[in-house]
Amino acid sequence: GAVVSQHPSWVICKSGTSVKIECRSLDFQATTMFWYRQFPKQSLMLMATSNEGSKATYEQGVEKDKFLINHASLTLSTLTVTSAHPEDSSFYICSASWRTGELFFGEGSRLTVL
Amino acid sequence: GENVEQHPSTLSVQEGDSAVIKCTYSDSASNYFPWYKQELGKRPQLIIDIRSNVGEKKDQRIAVTLNKTAKHFSLHITETQPEDSAVYFCAASRGFQKLVFGTGTRLLVSP
Numbered sequence: 001g002a003v004v005s006q007h008p009s010w011v012i013c014k015s016g017t018s019v020k021i022e023c024r025s026l027d028f029q030a031t032t033m034f035w036y037r038q039f040p041k042q043s044l045m046l047m048a049t050s051n052e053g054s055k056a057t058y059e060q061g062v063e064k065d066k067f068l069i070n071h072a073s074l075t076l077s078t079l080t081v082t083s084a085h086p087e088d089s090s091f092y093i094c095s096a097s098w099r100t101g102e103l104f105f106g107e108g109s110r111l112t113v114l
Numbered sequence: 115g116e117n118v119e120q121h122p123s124t125l126s127v128q129e130g131d132s133a134v135i136k137c138t139y140s141d142s143a144s145n146y147f148p149w150y151k152q153e154l155g156k157r158p159q160l161i162i163d164i165r166s167n168v169g170e171k172k173d174q175r176i177a178v179t180l181n182k183t184a185k186h187f188s189l190h191i192t193e194t195q196p197e198d199s200a201v202y203f204c205a206a207s208r209g210f211q212k213l214v215f216g217t218g219t220r221l222l223v224s225p
Contacts, residue, residue, distance in 0.1 A: 034212055044215045103213055105157040
């Protein structure tokens with residue numbers, strides 16, 4: 001199957017700093033990538049849909065100025081959490097859609113904001 | 115938009131028993147229904163999926179059934195093993211569009 005790589009796998013930062021998370025499709029071109037957030041013991045909630053070469057589409061309630069998404073190439077999408085605060089601490093997971101419609105997930109990035 | 119409900123939220127079974135998890139969806143245009151298994155701190159892993167042109171699909175001990183009329187689908191795990199213990203998520207989408215996940219079921223299989 002397709003491989004999606006995400007890093008860093010975990011990051012700890014101070015409140016007010018920015019954190020960038022990278023998501024790469026290693027063996028296929030992903031025109032669309034999705035970013036999810038998962039709080040402890042909860043489900044995966046879609047944050048935004050990232051399309052190569054265009055602006056991301058954010059879900060209702062997700063601050064686009066706080067969660068900056070860039071999809072500069074067919075194999076790379078990045079999520080930057082700007083001015084992070086403790087309430088942003090969560091598990092962030094990217095995914096890319098394979099041509100069959102199956103979704104492949106990255107390993108996830110656990111963000112802890114102190 | 116799509117809304118996916120899942121139950122039960124927790125399920126405890128004895129090793130060897132069967133486990134059934136049920137989901138309902140709201141968007142009649144949804145046509146792709148995957149099931150994921152997620153272990154603590156790890157990414158979700160696809161275990162089986164079904165498309166709307168099929169009513170049932172089976173892969174060894176795992177099966178999924180879909181009732182389009184009632185808009186519900188179920189995951190069936192037979193002969194459960196302790197290593198089946200995890201959180202299971204159902205999801206629904208229209209084709210290649212965004213997946214909407216259910217709330218998850220924590221399955222515990224006791225030896």
